[in-house]
Amino acid sequence: MRRTSRDIRVANRFEVMRHIIASATVSRQQVAGLTGLSFATVANLVGELLELGLLVEVGYQDSGGGRPRGLIAVNPAGGVLVGVDVAETYVHVEVFDPALTVLASVEEALHPDEARPEQVVAHILSSLRGALARAGAPHERVLGVGVSVPGQVDREGGVSVFAPNWDWHDVPLRGMLAASLDLPLYLDNPLRACAVAELWFGAGRGRDDVAVVNLGTGVGAGFVFGGALHRGATNSAGEWGHTTLVLDGRPCHCGSRGCVEAYVGAPGIMQNLRDLAPDSAMLHPQDQTATIRALAEGIAAGDPVAVKALAESARYLGVAIADLINLVNPEVVVLSSWVAGLLGEPLLAEVRAVAAERALTRPLAAAEITLCGIAGNPVSLGAATFALEQCLAGIGSRA
Amino acid sequence: MRRTSRDIRVANRFEVMRHIIASATVSRQQVAGLTGLSFATVANLVGELLELGLLVEVGYQDSGGGRPRGLIAVNPAGGVLVGVDVAETYVHVEVFDPALTVLASVEEALHPDEARPEQVVAHILSSLRGALARAGAPHERVLGVGVSVPGQVDREGGVSVFAPNWDWHDVPLRGMLAASLDLPLYLDNPLRACAVAELWFGAGRGRDDVAVVNLGTGVGAGFVFGGALHRGATNSAGEWGHTTLVLDGRPCHCGSRGCVEAYVGAPGIMQNLRDLAPDSAMLHPQDQTATIRALAEGIAAGDPVAVKALAESARYLGVAIADLINLVNPEVVVLSSWVAGLLGEPLLAEVRAVAAERALTRPLAAAEITLCGIAGNPVSLGAATFALEQCLAGIGSRA
Numbered sequence: 143m144r145r146t147s148r149d150i151r152v153a154n155r156f157e158v159m160r161h162i163i164a165s166a167t168v169s170r171q172q173v174a175g176l177t178g179l180s181f182a183t184v185a186n187l188v189g190e191l192l193e194l195g196l197l198v199e200v201g202y203q204d205s206g207g208g209r210p211r212g213l214i215a216v217n218p219a220g221g222v223l224v225g226v227d228v229a230e231t232y233v234h235v236e237v238f239d240p241a242l243t244v245l246a247s248v249e250e251a252l253h254p255d256e257a258r259p260e261q262v263v264a265h266i267l268s269s270l271r272g273a274l275a276r277a278g279a280p281h282e283r284v285l286g287v288g289v290s291v292p293g294q295v296d297r298e299g300g301v302s303v304f305a306p307n308w309d310w311h312d313v314p315l316r317g318m319l320a321a322s323l324d325l326p327l328y329l330d331n332p333l334r335a336c337a338v339a340e341l342w343f344g345a346g347r348g349r350d351d352v353a354v355v356n357l358g359t360g361v362g363a364g365f366v367f368g369g370a371l372h373r374g375a376t377n378s379a380g381e382w383g384h385t386t387l388v389l390d391g392r393p394c395h396c397g398s399r400g401c402v403e404a405y406v407g408a409p410g411i412m413q414n415l416r417d418l419a420p421d422s423a424m425l426h427p428q429d430q431t432a433t434i435r436a437l438a439e440g441i442a443a444g445d446p447v448a449v450k451a452l453a454e455s456a457r458y459l460g461v462a463i464a465d466l467i468n469l470v471n472p473e474v475v476v477l478s479s480w481v482a483g484l485l486g487e488p489l490l491a492e493v494r495a496v497a498a499e500r501a502l503t504r505p506l507a508a509a510e511i512t513l514c515g516i517a518g519n520p521v522s523l524g525a526a527t528f529a530l531e532q533c534l535a536g537i538g539s540r541a
Numbered sequence: 542m543r544r545t546s547r548d549i550r551v552a553n554r555f556e557v558m559r560h561i562i563a564s565a566t567v568s569r570q571q572v573a574g575l576t577g578l579s580f581a582t583v584a585n586l587v588g589e590l591l592e593l594g595l596l597v598e599v600g601y602q603d604s605g606g607g608r609p610r611g612l613i614a615v616n617p618a619g620g621v622l623v624g625v626d627v628a629e630t631y632v633h634v635e636v637f638d639p640a641l642t643v644l645a646s647v648e649e650a651l652h653p654d655e656a657r658p659e660q661v662v663a664h665i666l667s668s669l670r671g672a673l674a675r676a677g678a679p680h681e682r683v684l685g686v687g688v689s690v691p692g693q694v695d696r697e698g699g700v701s702v703f704a705p706n707w708d709w710h711d712v713p714l715r716g717m718l719a720a721s722l723d724l725p726l727y728l729d730n731p732l733r734a735c736a737v738a739e740l741w742f743g744a745g746r747g748r749d750d751v752a753v754v755n756l757g758t759g760v761g762a763g764f765v766f767g768g769a770l771h772r773g774a775t776n777s778a779g780e781w782g783h784t785t786l787v788l789d790g791r792p793c794h795c796g797s798r799g800c801v802e803a804y805v806g807a808p809g810i811m812q813n814l815r816d817l818a819p820d821s822a823m824l825h826p827q828d829q830t831a832t833i834r835a836l837a838e839g840i841a842a843g844d845p846v847a848v849k850a851l852a853e854s855a856r857y858l859g860v861a862i863a864d865l866i867n868l869v870n871p872e873v874v875v876l877s878s879w880v881a882g883l884l885g886e887p888l889l890a891e892v893r894a895v896a897a898e899r900a901l902t903r904p905l906a907a908a909e910i911t912l913c914g915i916a917g918n919p920v921s922l923g924a925a926t927f928a929l930e931q932c933l934a935g936i937g938s939r940a
Binding site: 147150294303304350351363365367368370372373374375376377378379380381382384385386387388389391396398458461462464465468469470471472473499500502503504505507508509 | 546549693702703749750762764766767769771772773774775776777778779780781783784785786787788790795797857860861863864867868869870871872898899901902903904906907908
């Protein structure tokens, strides 16, 4: 891929916007210092963002005798961004200002019998309208809507190519939404959304090589390589959940056997618990969330079965994370999504111990393993960040 | 990582040099057409390369009535590049002209009792001097020497951090060579060398996302992501040989168990054969090369044990390659190094069949699986290419 000066310009625009979001109020001179870009470049990029209304001038800073320096900030009235996290069990919509501060959110539960595309689309539309109403944001103020759906996504086409937990194949989700919603829509999956959220707002900030491991019903990894999202040839990269951990092991719903997901996805962790204690009261056969929550409570209470089920699950997860460390040599591995959120520090401690036994010394020493530190829902945040990136990337290509 | 206009300039210089090498004789206008760069940019970059002596003007092309167009080519007298492939069983040195055409080569065997750093260094020095003498190239014409050693390498420090098959730890190889050799020296490993060779001269040309799988005594992967080598945080990426295929499986010399390398490295393949037929005449316990060669001959002759040993080895390898396809979503997976060379098409056919069963549909459809098509030794070629890249990257930063 030949990089053009336009690519550089877009990357610099992202960098400037990231620093202004992080700094709240800042001068162009400070942004130049933070980014290493020239003052002229920063002034030029800031000019574009002011013109678009994403930034505002907010006063002057005394520069010690010289001409006072203009201060800039993200314009809270510059429009809104919407992030939609469609998961197996819920639809969660958040409305953000251009600094990615949450203005309002709505969540609707998805029942197990609501797996058909039109049912999911109806939930997306109603929760999105509800969230915009709560934020007091009319449609014309929406800069863009990012939608994350599980599984493999054709981003350009706006198609959910394959969502294994729902058995979706080639569902034209963007088209279905666009029929009722005249807004810029961007489709991607939670692996990519979490990775971009970490890159802009989390443990990935300022990092070149990052692996964000999503632990939910399904599992997967989002990668940042060389400071940019790694998508692969068909936006399918990161299917770590469907790499082999135990040759000829447990059957996986992908059709293969012994996949990482079969051991460390929520149903896999439930199976680990069932193998140890088939009659455990922690098991809620029809409710993954209740089971993982009961397991977390058991661990906190020192219940030996819970502690053992955690150790067993962390053994699988630690080996699979050591594999990632050996293979891609990241600076940081972030454990994200709801299973990591519920099992938290005890899971992290066990995983670190197993990975330390299994990874090679040099890549291990370089890899921080951490829990996701983003407040709120990183998938919605990441989906909205995609919408912001598209806004920024589009500057200059408009009429 | 913020990319600068200097990075772009270096990347464009690589691109222009690659196209001129591939085209033999070409005009600036043609290079502009091939690369998509502007004529002015190409003229500027070509000017620098002419000044450095890497290119020469070779005449004029009629432009159909207009001013004749100057033709350029790589300057065969522009200096020499040296690529050194240090493997467990040999040191192979090749001397190249700036178009990476081989001028001379020397190979010295490394006996199993010659694993100490000073022994290996002595072989590198003697074969390098021998190869330069054969090429008729005095030291002052050497533009740079790339050295590939197995294991983990600190490229900046020129240190072999860990070479498991020799039990090397923190061997300052560049310093040891520099004590006897006053030439620009660049150290890296065969994973990186094979990947850069494929990127410049093989199946990776013009591709963004490539996995080059090295099958030798050790195994590993070299990655190209977004058109550039992926090194990771500490130049350790690609330790695919030390990712888990069979949890708690065969012991691996890295200290872990069930690693890919324990099943598909040459000793692993020998073990697969031994498991099937402990007394097979194909087994040469002290000679990996002889065993793999005997296996290849057995396969060609339709020997049922050989065919079964291939199928078993390809089952492990195919699953491990399916894992790579699911994880990084490459456009092409290249099977490289001597085991892939000896087992060739029969191995490729089996691996393709297994990967097709195990990989997810979308990334599988995008991934071509192929044998290394580079004539000669891709590791020496890649090592010399590193030296060329350093030459090109250094333009303009000199006095």
